Amino acid sequence: xxxxxxxxxxxxxxxxxxxxxxxxxxxxxxxxxxxxxxxxxxxxxxxxxxxxxxxxxxxxxxxxxxxxxxxxxxxxxxxxxxxxxxxxxxxxxxxxxxxxxxxxxxxxxxxxxxxxxxxxxxxxxxxxxxxxxxxxxxxxxxxxxxxxxxxxxxxxxxxxxxxxxxxxxxxxxxxxxxxxxxxxxxxxxxxxxxxxxxxxxxxxxxxxxxxxxxxxxxxxxxxxxxxxxxxxxxxxxxxxxxxxxxxxxxxxxxxxxxxxxxxxxxxxxxxxxxxxxxxxxxxxxxxxxxxxxxxxxxxxxxxxxxxxxxxxxxxxxxxxxxxxxxxxxxxxxxx
Amino acid sequence: xxxxxxxxxxxxxxxxxxxxxxxxxxxxxxxxxxxxxxxxxxxxxxxxxxxxxxxxxxxxxxxxxxxxxxxxxxxxxxxxxxxxxxxxxxxxxxxxxxxxxxxxxxxxxxxxxxxxxxxxxxxxxxxxxxxxxxxxxxxxxxxxxxxxxxxxxxxxxxxxxxxxxxxxxxxxxxxxxxxxxxxxxxxxxxxxxxxxxxxxxxxxxxxxxxxxxxxxxxxxxxxxxxxxxxxxxxxxxxxxxxxxxxxxxxxxxxxxxxxxxxxxxxxxxxxxxxxxxxxxxxxxxxxxxxxxxxxxxxxxxxxxxxxxxxxxxxxxxxxxxxxxxxxxxxxxxxx
Numbered sequence: 001x002x003x004x005x006x007x008x009x010x011x012x013x014x015x016x017x018x019x020x021x022x023x024x025x026x027x028x029x030x031x032x033x034x035x036x037x038x039x040x041x042x043x044x045x046x047x048x049x050x051x052x053x054x055x056x057x058x059x060x061x062x063x064x065x066x067x068x069x070x071x072x073x074x075x076x077x078x079x080x081x082x083x084x085x086x087x088x089x090x091x092x093x094x095x096x097x098x099x100x101x102x103x104x105x106x107x108x109x110x111x112x113x114x115x116x117x118x119x120x121x122x123x124x125x126x127x128x129x130x131x132x133x134x135x136x137x138x139x140x141x142x143x144x145x146x147x148x149x150x151x152x153x154x155x156x157x158x159x160x161x162x163x164x165x166x167x168x169x170x171x172x173x174x175x176x177x178x179x180x181x182x183x184x185x186x187x188x189x190x191x192x193x194x195x196x197x198x199x200x201x202x203x204x205x206x207x208x209x210x211x212x213x214x215x216x217x218x219x220x221x222x223x224x225x226x227x228x229x230x231x232x233x234x235x236x237x238x239x240x241x242x243x244x245x246x247x248x249x250x251x252x253x254x255x256x257x258x259x260x261x262x263x264x265x266x267x268x269x270x271x272x273x274x275x276x277x278x279x280x281x282x283x284x285x286x287x288x289x290x291x292x293x294x295x296x297x298x299x300x301x302x303x304x305x306x307x308x309x310x311x312x313x314x315x316x317x318x319x320x321x322x323x324x325x326x327x328x329x330x331x332x333x334x335x
Numbered sequence: 336x337x338x339x340x341x342x343x344x345x346x347x348x349x350x351x352x353x354x355x356x357x358x359x360x361x362x363x364x365x366x367x368x369x370x371x372x373x374x375x376x377x378x379x380x381x382x383x384x385x386x387x388x389x390x391x392x393x394x395x396x397x398x399x400x401x402x403x404x405x406x407x408x409x410x411x412x413x414x415x416x417x418x419x420x421x422x423x424x425x426x427x428x429x430x431x432x433x434x435x436x437x438x439x440x441x442x443x444x445x446x447x448x449x450x451x452x453x454x455x456x457x458x459x460x461x462x463x464x465x466x467x468x469x470x471x472x473x474x475x476x477x478x479x480x481x482x483x484x485x486x487x488x489x490x491x492x493x494x495x496x497x498x499x500x501x502x503x504x505x506x507x508x509x510x511x512x513x514x515x516x517x518x519x520x521x522x523x524x525x526x527x528x529x530x531x532x533x534x535x536x537x538x539x540x541x542x543x544x545x546x547x548x549x550x551x552x553x554x555x556x557x558x559x560x561x562x563x564x565x566x567x568x569x570x571x572x573x574x575x576x577x578x579x580x581x582x583x584x585x586x587x588x589x590x591x592x593x594x595x596x597x598x599x600x601x602x603x604x605x606x607x608x609x610x611x612x613x614x615x616x617x618x619x620x621x622x623x624x625x626x627x628x629x630x631x632x633x634x635x636x637x638x639x640x641x642x643x644x645x646x647x648x649x650x651x652x653x654x655x656x657x658x659x660x661x662x663x664x665x666x667x668x669x670x
Contacts, residue, residue, distance in 0.1 A: 042424070042491055051386065052375040099391070137475075138475070146390055158369060
């Protein structure tokens with residue numbers, strides 16, 4: 001519930017009051033000798049580790065609509081989509097930085113909800129908010145997050161390591177987020193499960209780290225642009241082709257029910273993004289180990305296809321068993 | 336000159352073409368094992384150093400207007416204001432990350448100019464662009480930069496180290512940027528010198544590093560919010576007061592000429608921000624060493640006042656020699 005208390009607006013709190021309010025909610029962390037409140041944060045990364053960094057912008061009416069998500073979920077998602085990039089390298093997430101540009105209709109309660117969501121997601125990952133930037137916006141709500149993680153230099157999993165014949169796996173279920181978005185765009189209210197999958201994705205940090213410890217993944221990426229698009233990034237950087245068997249794709253029962261009634265929407269599931277599951281490539285001789293990891297984490301890890309030679313390009317076997325060549329395209333901000 | 340070539344727009348180039356175009360302009364760097372093009376960049380920071388991180392958002396019509404700055408200068412400034420935060424800790428700048436949300440009227444030439452400016456500023460600092468994020472914007476041009484630097488843990492200069500009786504110094508000239516902004520807002524075209532000071536500030540990295548090597552600075556901050564506001568941040572974190580003698584402030588001849596005709600505008604110079612000079616506090620017994628450093632760097636380092644006990648608060652001696660208490664307030668995004 002939004003309070004209409006006149007004291008509850010950001011101009012009373014002020015820029016530095018706002019920063020102070022966020023700072024008070026952050027727990028101390030021995031790897032952060034200087035946190036919020038100086039020109040830079042100072043942080044310590046483990047010895048013999050490389051630093052992993054990713055940053056993502058989330059802009060109102062481009063990446064999200066405030067009518068489709070709560071501020072709490074938006075806070076969680078803003079952290080989660082960044083944490084997912086660290087998961088995709090197999091790293092541990094350590095430190096986050098948050099920049100926000102706030103329109104005048106955002107009040108202190110909105111910001112509190114957002115911050116609570118952001119910090120809950122940081123806590124779940126064992127990571128600390130260390131700094132950022134706040135200002136006003138004359139237009140949309142703008143969120144800019146930077147995440148820093150770390151990994152032993154020789155353990156890093158890149159997009160470029162896929163080997164011919166590797167099994168291609170995805171974690172969890174794919175297509176839920178894209179279906180939720182399509183329903184929201186069509187003025188249909190998605191069920192609770194689907195809206196949660198779209199608004200509050202789960203970064204697969206534990207999976208990424210376990211794959212690294214067991215040296216199971218030759219290449220890895222998180223599903224942000226869409227299954228085919230993200231597989232396309234691996235193909236490009238690993239100089240390989242791929243075959244995906246759509247009959248094997250892991251769909252939630254909610255998505256499966258929807259596809260039973262609307263079979264053509266499988267394209268939305270394949271092309272849509274924002275599942276933030278991990279796609280990884282593994283030696284087929286190690287399928288048993290992947291299966292054991294799946295059991296241990298209680299997370300489906302589904303074999304959906306195989307890496308092929310480069311001239312094979314991208315082919316798929318559709319739900320009727322027909323094989324055809326496809327384009328590895330997903331969401332492109334400028335098309 | 337802007338080309339009207341129809342092929343020159345961003346939708347032809349596409350999101351990944353755009354990223355590839357930027358990637359090709361970045362020189363290789365042995366401290367960047369994974370640069371632009373994976374889920375995270377992987378970077379190496381020197382052993383026994385802490386990582387310094389800062390991030391700043393620059394939003395059209397909040398922080399800049401495209402009619403007041405060239406895209407090249409905007410690129411330089413976007414990097415410079417971030418680099419300045421590393422300078423203010425005494426650190427070395429290593430790696431930058433650039434997020435941009437581009438309105439549809441930005442074309443490939445604009446973006447090329449912007450990127451050239453950004454990379455020129457990185458080169459001047461010896462730093463490398465390692466990654467980022469690009470998307471479209473339905474509203475303003477949005478620029479989000481993260482800078483990472485490093486420093487030996489025991490050498491870091493914080494805002495909290497000022498000692499009673501310390502001399503307060505500022506580098507270069509203060510107030511030029513605020514005067515340029517006031518003129519632009521009043522539809523007056525600033526002279527070339529002033530516009531350059533506003534649109535293309537110089538991060539004082541060499542000064543910050545030299546102060547650290549000689550252990551000359553007890554506390555330091557860069558002038559982004561305004562002289563009194565930034566000194567206020569040091570007072571708050573060092574639990575001290577300060578006296579500033581306005582008769583000693585280092586003004587450029589351009590600003591001095593303006594103040595001769597408009598003496599009241601000294602308030603603009605004192606309250607305005609964005610000079611990106613360094614303000615630091617040093618033991619008065621080491622004034623000779625500060626003077627030698629100033630000569631060596633060919634950069635004015637001007638003694639403008641002294642640190643006092645906390646109950647002294649902030650006082651100034653005005654240009655007529657009268658002493659009075661002042662508020663340590665500068666620009667506040669939410670007031």
